[in-house]
Amino acid sequence: MSEKAEKPRMNKKKKGLIIALCSVLGFLLLFSVASVIVCGTIYDAQFDRSDSPNWATKEGLSFADYSEEDYPRDIVKIPSAGSELTTYIFAAKESKGLVVFCHGLGGGTELYINEIIALVDRGWTVLASDFTGSFSTEGPSIKGFPQSVIDLNNILTWVEAQERFSGMDVMLIGHSWGGYAVTNVLNYGTHDIKAVVAVCPVYGAYKFIGQQTIDMLGFLGYIEYPYGCLYQFLKFGKAAAFNAVDGINKSDIPVMIVIAENDRTVKGNDSLLTYKDKIKNPNATFVIRSGEGQGTHNYVFRTEAAYRYVQETDAAYDQYKAEHGGSLTYEEKVAFYDTVDDARISEVDQAFMDQISAFFEDALS
Numbered sequence: 001m002s003e004k005a006e007k008p009r010m011n012k013k014k015k016g017l018i019i020a021l022c023s024v025l026g027f028l029l030l031f032s033v034a035s036v037i038v039c040g041t042i043y044d045a046q047f048d049r050s051d052s053p054n055w056a057t058k059e060g061l062s063f064a065d066y067s068e069e070d071y072p073r074d075i076v077k078i079p080s081a082g083s084e085l086t087t088y089i090f091a092a093k094e095s096k097g098l099v100v101f102c103h104g105l106g107g108g109t110e111l112y113i114n115e116i117i118a119l120v121d122r123g124w125t126v127l128a129s130d131f132t133g134s135f136s137t138e139g140p141s142i143k144g145f146p147q148s149v150i151d152l153n154n155i156l157t158w159v160e161a162q163e164r165f166s167g168m169d170v171m172l173i174g175h176s177w178g179g180y181a182v183t184n185v186l187n188y189g190t191h192d193i194k195a196v197v198a199v200c201p202v203y204g205a206y207k208f209i210g211q212q213t214i215d216m217l218g219f220l221g222y223i224e225y226p227y228g229c230l231y232q233f234l235k236f237g238k239a240a241a242f243n244a245v246d247g248i249n250k251s252d253i254p255v256m257i258v259i260a261e262n263d264r265t266v267k268g269n270d271s272l273l274t275y276k277d278k279i280k281n282p283n284a285t286f287v288i289r290s291g292e293g294q295g296t297h298n299y300v301f302r303t304e305a306a307y308r309y310v311q312e313t314d315a316a317y318d319q320y321k322a323e324h325g326g327s328l329t330y331e332e333k334v335a336f337y338d339t340v341d342d343a344r345i346s347e348v349d350q351a352f353m354d355q356i357s358a359f360f361e362d363a364l365s
């Protein structure tokens with residue numbers, strides 16, 4: 001066979017390989033773009049608005065149960081990434097310092113009013129904001145997991161510019177999404193924080209989103225996970241890449257990490273307990289809550305008696321509902337919740353609040 005005959009064959013092979021390679025690359029590009037769009041759609045759907053509950057059909061104490069005469073509060077608006085965060089300032093009579101309180105995902109300041117009052121009773125001025133898209137703060141959505149870190153960073157910047165807080169030591173406390181915020185905000189390294197208490201904190205946004213993606217999509221979640229992280233990074237920038245361990249290690253301030261022993265919400269790779277050996281901050285300490293109910297995510301602040309009463313109330317509600325044919329009118333719901341002892345069901349573990357307050361005091365001394 002002549003050389004002239006060989007060359008056309010070789011050229012055809014090369015062209016075939018180039019076409020195949022371009023096809024594969026084109027497919028991967030289209031798949032990646034589609035995956036980012038799909039993951040983005042799913043991601044945004046997970047972070048809808050979180051509105052205040054109707055307290056007529058919900059158990060527990062609310063703002064209305066604490067008179068402003070006994071517990072005066074100012075309401076201000078703090079700008080944050082296009083939102084105006086509704087912020088409550090509860091002033092202690094002889095303040096030991098300022099505690100910035102951060103709520104959990106799907107919640108708002110009012111759901112933590114009992115814990116806030118417990119801190120005020122111990123001499124701390126408390127500032128608590130409803131994060132973007134939560135409760136009294138406007139916005140069509142929460143936007144995403146890193147938003148609490150961005151909001152908290154802006155809250156602290158605002159606090160530092162206020163004359164009324166000049167000279168006051170600042171402490172942070174947060175639960176769940178708020179616990180994620182108070183540890184991850186340390187990555188900025190720009191705020192003078194004296195101590196942090198993180199209750200049931202999430203390690204980082206990308207780990208949490210990864211676990212959620214896998215839980216929703218199964219095996220496909222492992223393939224789509226990087227695209228979900230990419231979408232989150234494109235949306236939030238460097239805050240999306242933060243994690244709690246880096247934040248805690250970046251500072252040598254005292255950090256109390258509170259773990260609920262039977263937490264089914266923040267677990268595995270989401271829990272800081274998994275990364276205990278990687279935390280090098282000598283002033284970081286772990287506290288394990290293991291009492292009845294106290295070892296769970298939602299009742300970590302409450303007494304064991306309050307948790308038992310929650311169980312009794314839930315059982316009574318189910319029975320009441322069954323007696324009314326399996327569905328209740330609004331009026332019937334109101335009638336049931338009128339029978340609930342809100343103070344009893346909201347009872348905060350005062351010994352735990354003493355422990356938190358003492359931790360703050362030790363940090364200042």
